[in-house]
Amino acid sequence: MAILVSLLIGLVFGLGLLVSGMADPAKVTGFLDLAGRWDPSLAFVMAGAIAVGAVAFALASRRARSWLGLQMRLPANRDLDRRLLAGSAVFGIGWGLAGFCPGPALVALGMGEGKAVVFVVAMLAGMALFEAVEAWRARSHAR
Amino acid sequence: MTIAWNEFTPGAAAAGGALIGLSAGLFVLLNGRIAGISGVLGGLLRPSRGDIAWRAAFVAGLVAAPLAWALFASPLQLHIDASPGMLVLAGLLVGFGTRLGSGCTSGHGVCGISRLSPRSFAATACFMAMGFLTVWLVRHLWAA
Numbered sequence: 001m002a003i004l005v006s007l008l009i010g011l012v013f014g015l016g017l018l019v020s021g022m023a024d025p026a027k028v029t030g031f032l033d034l035a036g037r038w039d040p041s042l043a044f045v046m047a048g049a050i051a052v053g054a055v056a057f058a059l060a061s062r063r064a065r066s067w068l069g070l071q072m073r074l075p076a077n078r079d080l081d082r083r084l085l086a087g088s089a090v091f092g093i094g095w096g097l098a099g100f101c102p103g104p105a106l107v108a109l110g111m112g113e114g115k116a117v118v119f120v121v122a123m124l125a126g127m128a129l130f131e132a133v134e135a136w137r138a139r140s141h142a143r
Numbered sequence: 144m145t146i147a148w149n150e151f152t153p154g155a156a157a158a159g160g161a162l163i164g165l166s167a168g169l170f171v172l173l174n175g176r177i178a179g180i181s182g183v184l185g186g187l188l189r190p191s192r193g194d195i196a197w198r199a200a201f202v203a204g205l206v207a208a209p210l211a212w213a214l215f216a217s218p219l220q221l222h223i224d225a226s227p228g229m230l231v232l233a234g235l236l237v238g239f240g241t242r243l244g245s246g247c248t249s250g251h252g253v254c255g256i257s258r259l260s261p262r263s264f265a266a267t268a269c270f271m272a273m274g275f276l277t278v279w280l281v282r283h284l285w286a287a
Contacts, residue, residue: 010204020159026222032278037147041156048160053257056168066175087244092273094236102180110206126238
């Protein structure tokens, strides 16, 4: 059941990205280009998403288990550390360079865009590189 | 700053945003998890038992969304301006950065802010600022 939910949620999430226009990198860079001809649409996507999301997360925060009886897995970390800020900064640079973040890139992949394939393969390589660095750090700590 | 009024689509943006918020909200209420795309995808590269199927299903749903869209509407035209070399660099940065920073636009920007997480407020401010700065450097300083 949880797997079927995941599939359907992924589908609705992707439809939301398509409806909002955010699957198109030009729409995203149009928002990030404050000094050019600015398209504020992305701010309205965030506002719409947070308005609905805030209600759901307020309900979820009072629950010990999910509606399907699963354990709630919400992050408890509240520290603003260097990894969070450095990682987000690196992500922001990549986001600005191409106009793609992970969700829209996967939707564009589903549209059969060759350039989206290039981006997604590189993104997976970046994620794999992170795992490799983590494994290496864990080994050198253990020594 | 000038507003690109002909490209500004507040209605579609807010409606699509509400769908994104609805899916993220239902995901936490039903499955008890954060619908953060970089985390869902990145977790597939650190596989643990009983953890792969739902992640793969979520990703499959996202990739299949354009097929569902095509049942109701005419296909969208994407505009990907970046060169292949730039897409490789951008993809590497997005992949590594989202994993190091524990999230992207969905996990921090939508879910984290919806649950008032201080880490997500800081992360979102950080990647937004760097996104603005990068586009300014590339489009206005470098190109000039």
